[in-house]
Amino acid sequence: MKKISLKTIANELGVSSATVSLVLNGKDKNGRVSKELSKKILEKAAELNYIPNTLAKSLKVGKSNTIGLIIADISNIFFGTLALYIQNFAQQKGYTVIIGNTNENLNEMELVINFLSSRQVDGFIITPTEKSQDLLNKLTLNNIPLVLVDRTFPELNVNSVMINNYEISYKATEQLIKKGCKNIGVISYKQDHYHVNERKRGAIEALKNFGIFYPENIKEVRYNHLSEDISEAIDKMINNNPKIDGIFFTTNSISINGVKSLIKNNIVIQKDIQITCFDENDAFYILPYSIPFIKQPIKEIARRATDMLIEQIEDKKNEVNRIVLDSELVVNDLNN
Amino acid sequence: MKKISLKTIANELGVSSATVSLVLNGKDKNGRVSKELSKKILEKAAELNYIPNTLAKSLKVGKSNTIGLIIADISNIFFGTLALYIQNFAQQKGYTVIIGNTNENLNEMELVINFLSSRQVDGFIITPTEKSQDLLNKLTLNNIPLVLVDRTFPELNVNSVMINNYEISYKATEQLIKKGCKNIGVISYKQDHYHVNERKRGAIEALKNFGIFYPENIKEVRYNHLSEDISEAIDKMINNNPKIDGIFFTTNSISINGVKSLIKNNIVIQKDIQITCFDENDAFYILPYSIPFIKQPIKEIARRATDMLIEQIEDKKNEVNRIVLDSELVVNDLNN
DNA sequence: CTGAAAGCGCTTACAG
DNA sequence: CTGAAAGCGCTTACAG
Numbered sequence: 001m002k003k004i005s006l007k008t009i010a011n012e013l014g015v016s017s018a019t020v021s022l023v024l025n026g027k028d029k030n031g032r033v034s035k036e037l038s039k040k041i042l043e044k045a046a047e048l049n050y051i052p053n054t055l056a057k058s059l060k061v062g063k064s065n066t067i068g069l070i071i072a073d074i075s076n077i078f079f080g081t082l083a084l085y086i087q088n089f090a091q092q093k094g095y096t097v098i099i100g101n102t103n104e105n106l107n108e109m110e111l112v113i114n115f116l117s118s119r120q121v122d123g124f125i126i127t128p129t130e131k132s133q134d135l136l137n138k139l140t141l142n143n144i145p146l147v148l149v150d151r152t153f154p155e156l157n158v159n160s161v162m163i164n165n166y167e168i169s170y171k172a173t174e175q176l177i178k179k180g181c182k183n184i185g186v187i188s189y190k191q192d193h194y195h196v197n198e199r200k201r202g203a204i205e206a207l208k209n210f211g212i213f214y215p216e217n218i219k220e221v222r223y224n225h226l227s228e229d230i231s232e233a234i235d236k237m238i239n240n241n242p243k244i245d246g247i248f249f250t251t252n253s254i255s256i257n258g259v260k261s262l263i264k265n266n267i268v269i270q271k272d273i274q275i276t277c278f279d280e281n282d283a284f285y286i287l288p289y290s291i292p293f294i295k296q297p298i299k300e301i302a303r304r305a306t307d308m309l310i311e312q313i314e315d316k317k318n319e320v321n322r323i324v325l326d327s328e329l330v331v332n333d334l335n336n
Numbered sequence: 337m338k339k340i341s342l343k344t345i346a347n348e349l350g351v352s353s354a355t356v357s358l359v360l361n362g363k364d365k366n367g368r369v370s371k372e373l374s375k376k377i378l379e380k381a382a383e384l385n386y387i388p389n390t391l392a393k394s395l396k397v398g399k400s401n402t403i404g405l406i407i408a409d410i411s412n413i414f415f416g417t418l419a420l421y422i423q424n425f426a427q428q429k430g431y432t433v434i435i436g437n438t439n440e441n442l443n444e445m446e447l448v449i450n451f452l453s454s455r456q457v458d459g460f461i462i463t464p465t466e467k468s469q470d471l472l473n474k475l476t477l478n479n480i481p482l483v484l485v486d487r488t489f490p491e492l493n494v495n496s497v498m499i500n501n502y503e504i505s506y507k508a509t510e511q512l513i514k515k516g517c518k519n520i521g522v523i524s525y526k527q528d529h530y531h532v533n534e535r536k537r538g539a540i541e542a543l544k545n546f547g548i549f550y551p552e553n554i555k556e557v558r559y560n561h562l563s564e565d566i567s568e569a570i571d572k573m574i575n576n577n578p579k580i581d582g583i584f585f586t587t588n589s590i591s592i593n594g595v596k597s598l599i600k601n602n603i604v605i606q607k608d609i610q611i612t613c614f615d616e617n618d619a620f621y622i623l624p625y626s627i628p629f630i631k632q633p634i635k636e637i638a639r640r641a642t643d644m645l646i647e648q649i650e651d652k653k654n655e656v657n658r659i660v661l662d663s664e665l666v667v668n669d670l671n672n
Numbered sequence: 673c674t675g676a677a678a679g680c681g682c683t684t685a686c687a688g
Numbered sequence: 689c690t691g692a693a694a695g696c697g698c699t700t701a702c703a704g
Binding site for chain 3: 690694698699704
């Protein structure tokens with residue numbers, strides 16, 4: 001089967017491909033093309049089942065209607081959901097999304113940026129890895145539309161969509177305190193990430209304000225040795241003296257592993273130890289008790305990031321927006 | 337900043353862009369281009385940070401190195417994981433993946449096929465929706481490389497990667513019987529999907545062989561009314577007389593909802609009722625008892641599908657392959 | 673060993 | 689109202 005191009009249609013009808021292009025793109029307003037010819041062209045296109053070659057169009061007009069979405073770890077359910085929503089919103093606006101994965105690795109981030117650039121993406125939505133400031137700077141210097149999500153570098157003058165990490169973490173910790181916990185642990189990542197450190201800072205601030213901040217209760221685990229480090233941290237916490245009676249987990253992946261580790265140690269959650277998690281998890285609904293968690297407005301994050309990027313692409317706006325969305329502390333959601 | 341093209345490099349060096357193209361693509365073997373010139377070109381390209389325009393290349397050579405991946409429901413963790421792996425394998429082989437979502441809807445499947453076709457994908461990996469035979473047929477008639485995954489239509493002569501749905505479902509049911517269950521329920525989809533019906537058939541066959549097949553124990557739920565229909569099915573099952581003492585859930589989404597529903601009804605799983613689920617779930621590791629589940633070789637499915645498609649794209653092979661992979665019944669995986 | 677030319681399938685001034 | 693021409697950035701015969 002031969003590919004059907006504009007020219008095929010033009011030839012069959014004995015008109016120029018320019019005219020066909022005009023009609024098929026709806027640019028034949030105010031009498032540019034006669035009604036009859038226009039109708040014939042439309043019919044012929046339908047008959048031949050013409051599908052335009054987007055590549056050629058993109059090349060010509062210098063715009064691909066494609067967004068590069070760079071995710072730190074696509075296997076993480078939080079990022080997966082985020083990607084899904086971004087994809088949906090982008091599609092509604094006529095954009096294709098190409099997803100790249102960095103595995104939290106700076107080199108891979110550079111590779112994936114180049115890869116997507118060669119694919120002529122019109123802009124990027126990125127969850128940046130540690131130490132990627134220079135890479136991001138290069139993009140903005142080249143006037144490439146860019147929005148950071150979930151994470152940011154406060155020193156960079158770049159669009160971002162974040163949640164209120166500090167405040168919500170303060171609140172989550174405060175909630176443990178109000179439940180009566182007197183010796184609260186925090187498990188966070190040993191990372192140079194602003195958003196994670198804001199979460200840690202919020203928790204510590206709450207502990208300090210209530211006079212129960214003990215530095216040794218703040219544990220930091222490595223991203224690449226997550227389950228071992230968490231096991232170790234939990235181990236120390238439950239053998240602590242006085243015993244830990246509450247734990248705040250600062251991320252999705254830490255929460256899951258933390259809960260697994262507690263259960264493995266036969267800790268009865270919400271009785272022996274109160275916990276609060278970051279991000280929702282299916283598993284929470286299956287447990288016989290309610291686990292408080294911080295619910296991020298993922299859909300809203302996706303919507304705002306997509307809108308912001310597309311606006312930037314289409315209007316070439318130069319002002320920088322930093323959006324901070326509220327997240328929610330869900331305390332009693334068991335019967336959902 | 338001006339875009340750097342082949343021509344930029346050629347002009348700066350006073351050579352033709354053809355030569356630059358040859359060198360940059362490593363096609364300057366056996367003395368096509370002199371060592372010195374070749375070196376100069378490479379250096380200049382690096383200096384200018386040249387990024388080739390893949391769109392232009394694709395247009396010229398008539399191949400985009402892009403795969404269209406059409407998923408029925410990207411928010412389902414099974415498909416999400418599958419997409420992740422396919423993406424990874426494809427990338428290793430130099431292909432980009434563009435994902436489309438059908439929401440199990442035939443019309444959306446047609447739209448997404450057209451959308452991806454206009455993007456000039458070289459081929460498709462598809463989890464087809466119900467009644468999409470004609471759509472698939474059209475693709476194969478047009479010689480468009482195609483691989484079905486997870487699902488297939490046995491009457492169609494098309495590549496596919498499946499698991500042994502019938503056999504593993506038989507085995508899963510048999511296992512419940514051997515545990516002593518005498519009155520086993522099956523919850524499956526009311527769908528015209530071969531793979532799901534094979535699962536149901538396997539379960540029924542086992543029940544028949546052991547003389548405990550009771551038609552009223554086989555429940556079918558609607559995809560679009562999943563949680564209500566499951567609630568209703570579970571409700572009937574636990575109020576059955578004699579009581580149901582075992583349930584086999586035939587898909588991932590049914591399993592999760594089924595477990596939630598049982599817990600909501602204060603059923604003590606694995607004591608009041610034995611269950612077996614399709615697909616692994618994080619939640620299972622958090623429960624204080626072990627839930628047997630069927631573990632699909634997702635990574636292997638992804639690898640085989642990607643390999644098969646790329647082979648077809650590059651060799652234009654015409655033989656049809658139907659791969660059936662073994663899945664595993666995991667019975668005692670609690671201490672993982 | 674290197675260059676000039678054609679062409680992939682489009683769109684967009686421009687001319688008439 | 690419609691067409692001819694140029695050009696987006698590449699690659700690939702072909703010529704020398």
